Structures are given as structure tokens and as C-alpha cells.
Amino acid sequence: MYNLLKGKRGIIFGALDSKSIAWKVAERAHEEGATFVLTNAPVAMRLGTISELAEKTGSQVIPADATSMMDLEVLVDKAMEILGGKIDFVLHSIGMSVNVRRGNHYTNQDYNFTKTGFDVSALSFHRVMSMLYKKDAMNEWGSIVALSYMAAQRVFPDYNDMADNKAYLESIARSFGYFYGRDKKVRVNTISQSPTPTTAGSGVKGFDGFIAYAEEMSPLGNATALECADYTISLFSDLTKKVTLQNLFHDGGFSNMGVSNAIMENFMNTFNHETDNVEELEK
Numbered sequence: 378m379y380n381l382l383k384g385k386r387g388i389i390f391g392a393l394d395s396k397s398i399a400w401k402v403a404e405r406a407h408e409e410g411a412t413f414v415l416t417n418a419p420v421a422m423r424l425g426t427i428s429e430l431a432e433k434t435g436s437q438v439i440p441a442d443a444t445s446m447m448d449l450e451v452l453v454d455k456a457m458e459i460l461g462g463k464i465d466f467v468l469h470s471i472g473m474s475v476n477v478r479r480g481n482h483y484t485n486q487d488y489n490f491t492k493t494g495f496d497v498s499a500l501s502f503h504r505v506m507s508m509l510y511k512k513d514a515m516n517e518w519g520s521i522v523a524l525s526y527m528a529a530q531r532v533f534p535d536y537n538d539m540a541d542n543k544a545y546l547e548s549i550a551r552s553f554g555y556f557y558g559r560d561k562k563v564r565v566n567t568i569s570q571s572p573t574p575t576t577a578g579s580g581v582k583g584f585d586g587f588i589a590y591a592e593e594m595s596p597l598g599n600a601t602a603l604e605c606a607d608y609t610i611s612l613f614s615d616l617t618k619k620v621t622l623q624n625l626f627h628d629g630g631f632s633n634m635g636v637s638n639a640i641m642e643n644f645m646n647t648f649n650h651e652t653d654n655v656e657e658l659e660k
């Protein structure tokens with residue numbers, strides 16, 4: 378490929394199975410010459426297939442619950458020991474809502490579930506950066522990326538409390554990114570990715586409609602997990618050194634669309650069909 382990450386060391390959170398966005402990022406980072414450790418929640422070790430990825434990319438897996446400061450401390454220490462120095466890039470690819478899983482409506486949340494989802498999906502990003510910062514574990518001009526979704530800015534009713542978690546996640550990128558940039562020259566960004574068929578994505582109610590609608594709306598179509606990995610690699614590389622505090626849309630143009638011809642044609646077909654039916658009934 379391009380050797381964009383030659384000699385760089387990283388930590389990649391969130392590869393569960395071969396559909397995971399983090400999985401593709403790990404494969405691409407490996408191709409680009411990086412060395413890294415993989416990490417995921419201990420439960421994901423049993424549910425997923427991360428060891429396959431570790432073998433393929435010659436990396437070690439360090440289990441860590443991203444809501445536990447103790448786990449994160451061990452992870453950061455071990456990562457530097459295994460990789461032989463400070464870290465150049467970190468991917469936070471973690472998301473989970475208990476309310477979504479249990480089918481609770483947004484207007485009727487179980488707030489203990491809300492808190493758990495918030496801790497896992499948003500606060501964990503702060504925890505990760507806080508541990509790296511305290512330990513001075515990042516090299517200058519390092520890069521930290523978390524994955525987000527456009528429900529942070531716009532209403533997608535079935536995205537539920539994950540919308541609020543993503544808004545908070547993006548805010549953490551800006552707030553922490555300021556201090557990390559000022560003090561250590563580390564950049565922090567979020568990528569706002571198209572709907573993607575993964576375990577987390579498919580858990581959202583009506584996901585098939587979601588993804589088909591976005592595909593029809595976007596001039597370039599939905600961005601795949603592999604394309605997201607490519608974009609992430611560019612943000613880890615030295616080619617994007619002054620990009621920080623940004624939420625970067627990676628969605629085939631979806632976020633700037635009002636309506637597309639394809640969506641309008643579909644809508645008008647249904648609309649005309651319904652009008653014909655009403656006129657038929659009135660005759």
C-alpha cells in the first residue's frame with residue numbers, strides 16, 4: 378500500500394468480528410506498516426473472534442472494559458511495554474445502548490440503562506484520553522479518533538439515547554482535544570460514519586430502512602466499513618497533522634442533503650398511488 382503508518386504504534390478498541398469498523402481499521406493499519414495492540418471488553422473475547430484478527434495482524438489482545446480506569450491503566454502500561462514505546466494513534470470504536478437493546482422507547486428510558494450506555498459509549502472516550510494524558514503515553518503529533526453518527530446533530534427517532542451519547546462524544550473530542558493539542562500536540566477528532574451493517578449498527582430498530590434511505594439520499598452512496606478504515610488511516614497518518622477538534626462527516630454527502638431525486642421519486646410514487654386510491658373510493 379502506501380506505508381502511511383510505517384513505524385507507528387497504536388491501540389485499537391472495538392474489533393468484535395470481521396464486520397466491525399475497528400476490524401477493518403486494524404487490517405488497514407497493519408497493511409500500512411503500523412504495530413498495535415487490540416483491546417475489547419472481556420465479554421467480547423467470548424462473543425467475538427478478535428483472536429483471529431490478532432493472529433492475522435501479528436498483534437496482542439489486552440482485554441479492558443473501557444468504563445474501568447483500572448483496566449485502562451493496565452492497558453496503556455502494557456501497550457507501551459509490548460510496542461516498545463509511546464503511542465502514535467488510538468481508535469475508540471465503542472458503542473452500546475441498553476435501552477436500544479431492550480427496546481425501550483426514547484421517551485420512556487430506564488435511566489440506569491441510560492447511564493450504562495452513556496458510560497460505555499461516551500464517557501469511556503474521556504476516560505481513555507485521561508489515562509493516556511496522565512501517563513504521557515502519546516507521542517507528539519499523535520492522533521486519536523472516535524466514531525460517531527449524525528444523530529448527534531439531526532433527529533433519527535429510533536437511534537434513541539445513542540443520539541445523546543454521540544453528541545456528548547463529539548463534545549469531548551473538542552474539549553479534550555484543546556488540552557491535548559495545546560499541551561502535547563496530539564490531535565483529536567470524531568468521524569461521523571454512514572450507517573454500516575455491523576453488530577452495533579444492526580441493533581438499531583429499523584436499521585434496514587435506515588441504511589437504504591441513506592444510500593438513496595447520498596450522491597456517493599453510503600460509506601462502507603472499509604472506506605471508513607481508509608479515512609481513519611489518513612487521520613492517523615502525518616498527512617493530516619493540523620486537523621483537530623473536528624467532527625468529520627464520512628457519509629457520501631448525506632449530511633448536506635435536503636432531499637435527493639431518488640427519494641422524491643419514491644415518495645411521489647407512493648403519494649400518487651394513495652391519491653388515486655382516495656379518488657377511486659370517492660367515485
Ligand SMILES: NC(=O)c1ccc[n+]([C@@H]2O[C@H](COP(=O)([O-])OP(=O)(O)OC[C@H]3O[C@@H](n4cnc5c(N)ncnc54)[C@H](O)[C@@H]3O)[C@@H](O)[C@H]2O)c1
Pocket residue numbers: 390391392393394396397398399417418421441442443444469470471472473497524525526569570571572573574575576577578579
Ligand atoms: N454501524 C453503524 O451504522 C455506525 C454508524 C456510525 C457510527 N458507528 C459507531 O462505530 C463504532 C463501532 O461500532 P461498529 O458499528 O463497528 O459495531 P461493533 O458492534 O462491531 O463494535 C462496537 C464495539 O464496542 C465494544 N464495547 C461495548 N462495550 C464495551 C466496553 N464496556 N468496553 C470496551 N468495548 C466495548 C463491543 O465489544 C464492540 O467491539 C461505535 O462507536 C458506533 O456507534 C457505527
